[in-house]
Amino acid sequence: MCISSRHTSKLTRQYYRYALNLKSLSYHTVYIKLPDVEALAKKIGAAPTMTEPDGVSLFYMIPIIQDDSTGTIISDSPTIVAYLDKTYPSSGPILIPTGMMTLQLAFSSAVVDAFTPLWPFYALGLMTKMNEVTAVYFLKGFKKLLIQVKENLGKMNKWFEGSDGNFVIGNEPYFIDMAICAFLWFTRGVVGEESEKWKDVVSWNAGRWRRYLESFKPYEKLL
Amino acid sequence: MCISSRHTSKLTRQYYRYALNLKSLSYHTVYIKLPDVEALAKKIGAAPTMTEPDGVSLFYMIPIIQDDSTGTIISDSPTIVAYLDKTYPSSGPILIPTGMMTLQLAFSSAVVDAFTPLWPFYALGLMTKMNEVTAVYFLKGFKKLLIQVKENLGKMNKWFEGSDGNFVIGNEPYFIDMAICAFLWFTRGVVGEESEKWKDVVSWNAGRWRRYLESFKPYEKLL
Structure with missing residues (x-):
């Protein structure tokens, strides 16, 4: 199996990892630069993931999964996970249980929305060379944005009152739990694990988000 | 079984119906006026559903379910549905499958958000006597707000691409499908079933929302 990913798209890559x-x-992971995505996708026969706002041009997104053992190439997020479940049903857990795709897509969307206030900081991760003035400008607004994320995660935390375990569906990890973890993992990377900001984040909602990352630690690294 | 409900809260009442x-x-349904909710809740021993923003005062919401056969009184939405499932597991379908509470709460929240632009019109339903000037004022903004709802439902429609049936989880109705239907039902009541606006709504997303209401027609009326 091979993941093609631009070196900047850390968050999505972590998700598939x-x-x-x-x-x-x-x-193994092949790192490609953003301007090279379309050419590579066309070369290996990966389908475009969406149409541009003009309604005609096709848009190619990464990561793309290339499965050497079946020759399959897939480039759309939920389709990739559904493919892994279908092709390797007995290797590890099923990531999207039967009939659960719609609910998982809805929850995914809520996860993305919850972390939206931090997008400027995710964008920071894209800049390999950022001057100090820009950094100070971005970091000035951080506290306010972090309060918004705290509110959003607090709302999400209430939904967990319906769960019997630490995850969305009891104590087994699914597709949707990985989405939460990928955002937390990337946020930790941006603010720094030893920072006061991160210590604040992991204290929210009785440590729910700290526990999330701890539970997924074994699956965090490039194997 | 008895539902206490103020006469104005049509949407929530439809949901429990x-x-x-x-x-x-x-x-049977007991209709009560908004100012009388707290006194009634205290009288029959219904728990408050939330704390007021001051952090001290308690807030009592309706509907409240009073089950004569068990003596149980419940006043919080997901708790009511979970109670019905637990107490009457073999009467009709299970409305929240095991382990699905968190996902259903998240989806519920998305449904509420999707219809949020129309709240002014739901509020219209609260006014028994509204003068014509006010009505015109409200209706002027309708077209614009309806476009927002159309966009929101279009986003939600994409999640359904993951479902094998017409509902959120295949072709069986659950808790979450009723939430969608209650909003559609109430919207239809506000704009009028014969109106051009409603004909527009039911044409969206290849008729998905029309099919929703049709499927739930047998469960719509006061039995």
């Missing part, structure tokens, strides 16, 4: 590690599938 | 009808439970 969780998925592949959870399913105990071996893979 | 779907739930009770789907579960083939018999009930």
